Amino acid sequence: MSGKMKxxxxxxxxxxxxxxxxxxxxxxxxxxxxSDSANKKDVEKAVFSIYKVKPIKVNILKIPRKKVNFKGKxxxxxxxKKAFVYLKEGDKLEFI
Numbered sequence: 001m002s003g004k005m006k007x008x009x010x011x012x013x014x015x016x017x018x019x020x021x022x023x024x025x026x027x028x029x030x031x032x033x034x035s036d037s038a039n040k041k042d043v044e045k046a047v048f049s050i051y052k053v054k055p056i057k058v059n060i061l062k063i064p065r066k067k068v069n070f071k072g073k074x075x076x077x078x079x080x081k082k083a084f085v086y087l088k089e090g091d092k093l094e095f096i
Contacts, residue, residue, distance in 0.1 A: 011038030012046045015095050016082055028087045034060065036081055043083045051093050057086040 013033040015021075021031040034043055040058045047055055065079035087093070 009035070010046050010050075011035045011042040012050070012083075024084075025093075028089060028091065030085045030087070030093050032083045032085065034081045034083045038081060038083070040083075043085065047085055047093075053087060053091045053093065055085045056088050059084040059086075 011034045013035060016031040016033050018031075024031060032043070038060065040060060043058050043060065044055050047053060047058075060081055060083045062081055063079045066077045068075050068077055085093075
């Protein structure tokens with residue numbers, strides 16, 4: 001085999017707690033910040049291994065870097081990726 005082997009680290013960083021994400025959780029859609037190298041299959045496996053729930057569907061979006069000005073200083077916000085995890089009716093994820 002040539003090339004590098006993929007590591008099996010957990011791609012889920014943390015749940016994304018925003019007003020929109022909270023509203024979506026009422027409809028069985030949960031939002032997570034994920035690592036930049038994560039793909040849909042990795043996220044699906046991680047959700048199943050941690051929460052013992054099989055997702056119906058997973059969507060991943062890139063979060064663009066943003067320029068910010070704060071007290072005359074210019075910087076950038078990180079960006080990254082977020083994953084939308086869709087569960088079937090009756091399944092829930094509990095965050096502690």
